[in-house]
Amino acid sequence: MAVTTFANHKGGVGKTNTVEALAAALAAEGRRVLVIDLDPQGNLTRRMGYQEHEVESRPTIAEAIREHSPQALRASFLPCQWEPDWAANITLVPSRIELEERVAEAGVPLSWQRLHKALGQVAPEFDDVLIDTSPTIGHLLHLALVASDYVIGSTSPTYDAVRGIYRLIKFVNDADQRAGLGLRCEVIGVVVNFKRAGVANHETRTESLVKRLGDLVWEPHMPLRAGIEDADERAEDPLGVSSEARDIIKLRAARFLKAVAA
Ligand SMILES: Nc1ncnc2c1ncn2[C@@H]1O[C@H](COP(=O)(O)OP(=O)(O)OP(=O)(O)O)[C@@H](O)[C@H]1O
Numbered sequence: 714m715a716v717t718t719f720a721n722h723k724g725g726v727g728k729t730n731t732v733e734a735l736a737a738a739l740a741a742e743g744r745r746v747l748v749i750d751l752d753p754q755g756n757l758t759r760r761m762g763y764q765e766h767e768v769e770s771r772p773t774i775a776e777a778i779r780e781h782s783p784q785a786l787r788a789s790f791l792p793c794q795w796e797p798d799w800a801a802n803i804t805l806v807p808s809r810i811e812l813e814e815r816v817a818e819a820g821v822p823l824s825w826q827r828l829h830k831a832l833g834q835v836a837p838e839f840d841d842v843l844i845d846t847s848p849t850i851g852h853l854l855h856l857a858l859v860a861s862d863y864v865i866g867s868t869s870p871t872y873d874a875v876r877g878i879y880r881l882i883k884f885v886n887d888a889d890q891r892a893g894l895g896l897r898c899e900v901i902g903v904v905v906n907f908k909r910a911g912v913a914n915h916e917t918r919t920e921s922l923v924k925r926l927g928d929l930v931w932e933p934h935m936p937l938r939a940g941i942e943d944a945d946e947r948a949e950d951p952l953g954v955s956s957e958a959r960d961i962i963k964l965r966a967a968r969f970l971k972a973v974a975a
């Protein structure tokens with residue numbers, strides 16, 4: 714069992730889509746997957762089938778962190794609502810806007826360990842734990858990183874998004890941050906989304922990413938496709954988008970399994 718955080722210090726780069734797609738591929742292979750929506754926007758929660766009003770008066774990740782107990786985390790569990798049978802292998806820890814309130818606890822000693830504490834006894838019940846994050850390098854990301862074994866960066870092939878990946882990697886590898894927060898996680902991959910063939914800027918950005926990070930950049934890249942956005946809009950399973958998207962997602966899942974087994 715491994716806990717993996719998906720992040721970038723840049724918004725709208727496909728982080729949530731990467732998490733839901735990987736969760737789908739792992740679940741379709743029969744793995745038991747826990748996905749944690751650690752973004753107050755709650756996009757993953759909505760895309761797995763729950764509108765804002767449906768999680769308004771029930772426990773979410775916000776309460777699990779406040780209580781930092783396995784019981785509170787379990788109380789938040791919801792089944793993924795996608796149609797295929799394998800969706801039953803995915804358990805969602807939903808989020809709602811109240812998660813923003815946890816940020817105020819940033820100065821409380823050891824508050825950054827709260828998700829790790831809540832996950833402690835729970836994580837071993839799953840094969841994979843995937844954490845979706847918001848595009849900040851603040852307390853919410855700290856909570857995710859402290860709880861994680863691995864980190865995967867998700868980016869578009871554009872200047873600001875790639876800079877966001879470099880800042881994320883710098884933060885995770887910074888000796889003072891590692892010691893201060895007690896991080897043990899390592900960056901195992903960077904995935905590129907929204908790639909447009911024949912767009913010079915996308916080629917340049919992808920090449921510079923590979924030049925700097927080498928094998929850490931996973932191939933193949935996910936192209937920009939309207940069907941991917943449509944499926945997210947309709948809260949549908951990402952494997953059903955197209956055979957092209959499914960093949961890329963499955964290759965990512967294979968690479969993921971190899972990386973976490975290493
Ligand atoms: N390969 C793609 N092709 C087309 N649309 C995509 C692709 N990947 C993601 N999208 C869409 O782009 C938008 C942003 O993606 P997503 O929400 O996954 O990014 P994010 O990094 O999680 O954003 P945020 O920083 O707000 O959490 C969504 O509408 C999503 O459906």
Ligand SMILES: [Mg+2]
Binds near residue numbers: 730
């Ligand atoms: Mg997101």
